Amino acid sequence: MQYFEDVIIGEVRLLGAHTLTREETTDFAAKYDPQDFHLSDEAAAKSFFGRVSASGWNTAAVMMKLLVNGTVGDPDAGVGGIGADALRWLRPVYPGDTLSLQVENLAKRRSRSKPGQGTIWQKMTLFNQDEQAVLTATLIGLIKLRDPAGDPADGGTPPA
Amino acid sequence: MQYFEDVIIGEVRLLGAHTLTREETTDFAAKYDPQDFHLSDEAAAKSFFGRVSASGWNTAAVMMKLLVNGTVGDPDAGVGGIGADALRWLRPVYPGDTLSLQVENLAKRRSRSKPGQGTIWQKMTLFNQDEQAVLTATLIGLIKLRDPAGDPADGGTPPA
Secondary structure, rough: OOOOHOOOOOOOOEEEEEEEEEHHHHHHHHOOOHHHHHHHHHHHHHHOOOOOOOOOHHHHHHHHHHHHHOOOOOOOOOOOOOOEEEEEEOOOOOOOEEEEEEEEEEEEEEOOOOOEEEEEEEEEEEEEEOOOEEEEEEEEEEEEEEOOOOOOOOEEEEOO | OOOHHHHOOEEEEEEEEEOOOHHHHHHHHHHOOOOOOHOHHHHHOOOOOOOOOHHHHHHHHHHHHHHHHHOOOOOEEEEEEEEEEEEEOOOOOOOOOOEEHHHHHHEEOOOOOOOEEEEEEEEEEOOOOOOOOOEEEEEEEEEEEEOOOOOOEEEOOOOO
16 A cells, blocks of 8 residues: 555556456355355356356455555555445456456545544446456545654545 | 345344454455455554454455345345445454344335346445444345336335
C-alpha cells in the first residue's frame, strides 16, 4: 500500500495479470461457494453461465491479490480494509481467463479520530483478456501518513 | 438458494458456524492478500490488528459459504450473484474465531427484462463467537421463479 502523502488523486494504474485455472476455481468454490454451477460441468451447462465459472468471491479475491502485489509502495503503509461499496459482477469469469486490474484513486481524507491515518477510496475495475469489465467496486481502506505529524491535504471527493 | 416465491421478506435466519484455522487464514492470505500483517506474527504484532488476522476477503468468502450451505432451498434456484453493497469489516477476525451468519431478507423484485427471474436483496451480518458483528453487507442476487409463468408479488423495499 501507499502512504497517504504518496496517493495521487485521479491517478489510474493498470495492474496484472492473474490467470484462473480450473483447479483454482474448483478449489475456491468447493470451500466457499459450493453451488453446483461452479463445480459441475453438467450443472453449469444447464445454468445461466453455460459452463463452469468462478465464484464471484474468487474474482473479488483476485482483485485484492492484484492490488496488493501490483502496488509499488510500502508493506507497512496499509492499516486495514474498511469495506467495499457497489461491488458488481458484470460478466462471468471462466477458468482460463486472465484478469487485470485498473485502479483509480478517487479520494483521500485525513482521519479525524485517528491521527496519523487517513481513508482512501479507490475505484476498481477488473478486466478479462478481451478487455471486458467483469467486476467493479469501490474499495475503502485505511492507510498511514508517512509523517504522522505532517499536515498533508485531503483530495478528491468520496463517492456518495 | 430459494425460489422467488419461497423468499419471505422480513425473515431473519441464523446460519452457521465456520471456525477459521490458522492454516486457512494463512493459505488464503498467501494467495490473495499477502500483506505482512496477515502472514507474519512479527509484522502483525506491530500492526493495528495486534496478531495475525484473516483477510477481509477470507471473511467475505466464509459469509458466502455459510449462506450457500445454510440455505434450505433448491440447488437449482440460484441464477447468480449481481453484487454487494455497503460491505464493511467492523472488527478483525482471528484464527480460531467461529463465525455465524445472520441473513435478513430485505426485498424481492420480479425482473422486467428476464421473465421467470427476480432480484433478491439480503442483509448479511457475520458474528464471531462473542456475538460481535465482524462484517455487514447487502447481497444482491438473481433467483428463479419456481413457476416461470406465475405472477408472484414483489416484497419489501430495496436499500437506496
